[in-house]
Structures are given as structure tokens and as C-alpha cells.
Amino acid sequence: MLMSGVSLQFPITPNTDSHLSAINWDNLPFGKIFSDHMFVMEYADGAWQQGEILPFGPIAMHPAMSAIHYGQSIFEGMKAYRNDHNEVVLFRPELNARRFSESAARMCMPEIPEELFLAAVKQLVAQDAGWVTNKPGYALYIRPFMFATDEFVGIKPSDTYKFVIITSPVGAYYAEPVRVKIEEHYTRAAVGGVGRAKAAGNYGASLYPAKQAQQEGFHQLVWTDAKTHTFIEESGTMNIMFVINNTLITPSEDADTILRGTTKRTVLEVAASLGIPIEERPVTVAEIIEAAKNGTLQDVFGAGTAATIAPIAIIGYRDEKLTLPALETREISLKIKDFLDNIKSGAQPDTQHWIQKVC
Ligand code: COI
Numbered sequence: 001m002l003m004s005g006v007s008l009q010f011p012i013t014p015n016t017d018s019h020l021s022a023i024n025w026d027n028l029p030f031g032k033i034f035s036d037h038m039f040v041m042e043y044a045d046g047a048w049q050q051g052e053i054l055p056f057g058p059i060a061m062h063p064a065m066s067a068i069h070y071g072q073s074i075f076e077g078m079k080a081y082r083n084d085h086n087e088v089v090l091f092r093p094e095l096n097a098r099r100f101s102e103s104a105a106r107m108c109m110p111e112i113p114e115e116l117f118l119a120a121v122k123q124l125v126a127q128d129a130g131w132v133t134n135k136p137g138y139a140l141y142i143r144p145f146m147f148a149t150d151e152f153v154g155i156k157p158s159d160t161y162k163f164v165i166i167t168s169p170v171g172a173y174y175a176e177p178v179r180v181k182i183e184e185h186y187t188r189a190a191v192g193g194v195g196r197a198k199a200a201g202n203y204g205a206s207l208y209p210a211k212q213a214q215q216e217g218f219h220q221l222v223w224t225d226a227k228t229h230t231f232i233e234e235s236g237t238m239n240i241m242f243v244i245n246n247t248l249i250t251p252s253e254d255a256d257t258i259l260r261g262t263t264k265r266t267v268l269e270v271a272a273s274l275g276i277p278i279e280e281r282p283v284t285v286a287e288i289i290e291a292a293k294n295g296t297l298q299d300v301f302g303a304g305t306a307a308t309i310a311p312i313a314i315i316g317y318r319d320e321k322l323t324l325p326a327l328e329t330r331e332i333s334l335k336i337k338d339f340l341d342n343i344k345s346g347a348q349p350d351t352q353h354w355i356q357k358v359c
Pocket of ligand 1: 076077078203237238304305306307
């Protein structure tokens with residue numbers, strides 16, 4: 001029970017029409033299939049009300065609901081895994097809870113106490129534990145999100161909100177090594193903007209520039225700073241990391257334009273523990289292009305919850321397409337990926353205490 005009187009044991013209305021047995025685990029498109037239940041909690045009268053677990057289904061909305069007019073809407077991405085000991089586990093979920101609160105604060109939305117956020121995620125995942133497979137490369141993707149629900153056409157922070165969690169069994173987000181293009185005109189985030197928040201609008205604004213790149217055969221963009229377009233920030237749905245002369249390099253998060261990635265943070269911590277030199281600092285487009293051309297760029301990969309560690313095969317820059325080293329030569333990212341996979345599967349002891357058991 002929280003101080004506000006909200007119980008952390010959420011009432012459950014079971015789904016009596018489960019479609020789990022109909023899932024084709026060999027053909028699982030990312031984010032299109034949803035498990036049987038969802039968590040729903042309302043914010044009203046200045047407090048979070050009692051949350052509950054309901055059968056997965058549509059949410060009714062008023063046409064004047066403020067989130068759809070003014071974009072007060074944030075989300076998180078997390079994953080649950082089934083390990084070799086048949087336990088369902090979460091990976092560093094407290095980092096997602098914290099980032100969710102930071103996003104909420106930036107968007108003038110109510111924060112959710114970490115204890116409440118984690119209890120909701122864990123109880124929902126436990127309820128749908130049957131949806132968590134131990135198939136390598138697969139997980140139950142968890143999507144917590146919050147949106148403004150005031151029925152009012154006028155700009156002000158909403159007084160009411162809905163917090164919902166849905167889950168979706170998934171395989172790889174990118175089916176193949178990613179082709180990215182360095183963007184020098186459009187901007188994802190400017191200093192002082194909302195780039196650090198996981199705000200829905202950041203993704204909406206990225207669609208048009210990304211579509212242009214997709215028409216040229218790329219999957220995603222590499223965003224550069226809004227002012228000069230000479231510093232690398234992040235790539236589409238993930239943070240971006242480079243290996244030059246055996247050093248792992250990634251843009252620092254000092255500016256409020258870059259999402260603070262859980263996977264990226266973990267990659268840096270693993271690299272440090274493996275004795276790999278790391279540099280978290282401003283990264284210029286020029287140095288990456290030069291390193292790609294002179295052969296010192298050994299690896300480029302994206303790091304994200306959905307994407308996990310996604311090797312980048314090609315970087316487009318102006319009229320050039322720079323092909324990066326063969327995947328099997330990318331020792332550092334392969335080593336880090338193995339390390340993380342082994343912790344998640346339970347093959348390696350979780351000495352860092354990153355794993356939280358659900359059931
Ligand atoms: C995630 O990595 O979980 C994300 O939120 C990216 C998403 C747009 C699929």
C-alpha cells in the first residue's frame with residue numbers, strides 16, 4: 001500500500017478468451033501481437049487512483065481528449081525474458097521507471113512512484129507469464145505509456161491522465177543489419193527541447209525525414225545536432241556507438257537532446273568491466289567519415305531496448321554509401337552482446353544485480 005492509499009496488489013479481471021495458443025512463434029512481427037491483459041490506472045483529483053489489470057482491449061476516448069490535440073503523451077520500452085531456470089525476469093527495470101518519471105516531469109505530467117511503476121509492470125508480466133518464451137532472441141516487449149485525458153480544447157497541462165501498460169511477444173526489431181543515413185537538414189531535437197524525454201511527438205516528428213531516407217534504401221537516420229549538423233546524436237530508435245582503434249565511442253548525454261538509453265548505459269558498463277577503453281564525448285560527423293575511409297572504424301551499432309545491439313552495415317553520407325566491416329569481425333559488440341545475453345539467460349551470474357525476478 002502506498003501513502004496515497006493505492007494498493008500495490010492490483011485487482012485482476014481475467015481474460016476468458018486467451019489467444020495464446022494461436023500464436024505462431026516462428027513468425028512474430030515486432031509489435032503487432034499483444035498478450036491477454038493490460039494494466040490501467042487513472043490520475044484524477046491530484047492523485048493516482050487504484051490501478052487494475054484488465055483483459056487487453058480498446059480504450060474509449062473523448063474526441064476532445066487533450067493528448068490527441070496537444071501531445072502530452074510519453075512511453076517506455078522494456079523487455080521480460082524467460083531464463084534457463086524457467087524464471088521470468090526483467091533487466092534493470094528501475095532505470096525505465098526513473099526515465100519515465102523524468103519524461104513525465106518534462107511534459108508537465110504527474111510522476112509515478114518507482115515502486116508503483118515496478119509493481120504494475122511485474123504483476124502484469126506475471127499475469128501473462130505464459131507469453132514469455134525462452135526462444136533465443138525473443139522476449140515479451142513491455143510498453144508502459146501515459147497520456148493526458150482532459151476533455152478540453154485549450155492549451156494547459158491536463159488535470160487527468162491514464163497510465164497503461166501493454167505487452168507484446170517479439171523477436172528482432174531489425175531483421176537485418178541496419179543501413180543508416182546521416183541527416184544534415186532535419187532535426188530530431190534542439191537544445192532546450194524535449195529530446196531527452198521519451199515523448200510520443202519526438203517519434204511523430206521523425207517520420208517524414210525517415211521516410212525520405214527509406215525511399216533512398218536506408219532503414220533509419222543518424223540525427224545530428226540542430227544548430228550545426230556536425231555532431232552525431234542518436235539513430236532512429238536507438239543510441240549509436242562506434243569502435244575506432246579498439247575504443248568504444250558514443251555521444252555524451254550532456255545536452256538535453258539525447259535519450260538516456262538503458263541499453264547504451266549497460267553497454268558502457270559492460271565494456272568498462274571487460275577493460276575496453278570507452279569515450280563518452282561529443283562525436284563529430286567528420287571523424288566518423290574519416291575513420292570509415294581510413295579503415296580505423298571497426299564497428300558501428302545501435303543500442304536500444306527494442307533493437308538490442310543492432311549492427312549497422314552501411315552509413316550514408318551525402319552522396320556516398322560507406323560499407324562498414326563484416327559483421328563477424330566486430331569483436332567488441334559481439335563480446336558485449338554475448339555478455340548481456342548470458343546474464344539475461346542466467347548462464348552467467350548476475351553480479352551487477354541487474355536482473356529482477358518476476359516469477
Ligand atoms: C525501444 O527501444 O523500446 C523504443 O522505444 C523504440 C521504439 C520506437 C520501438
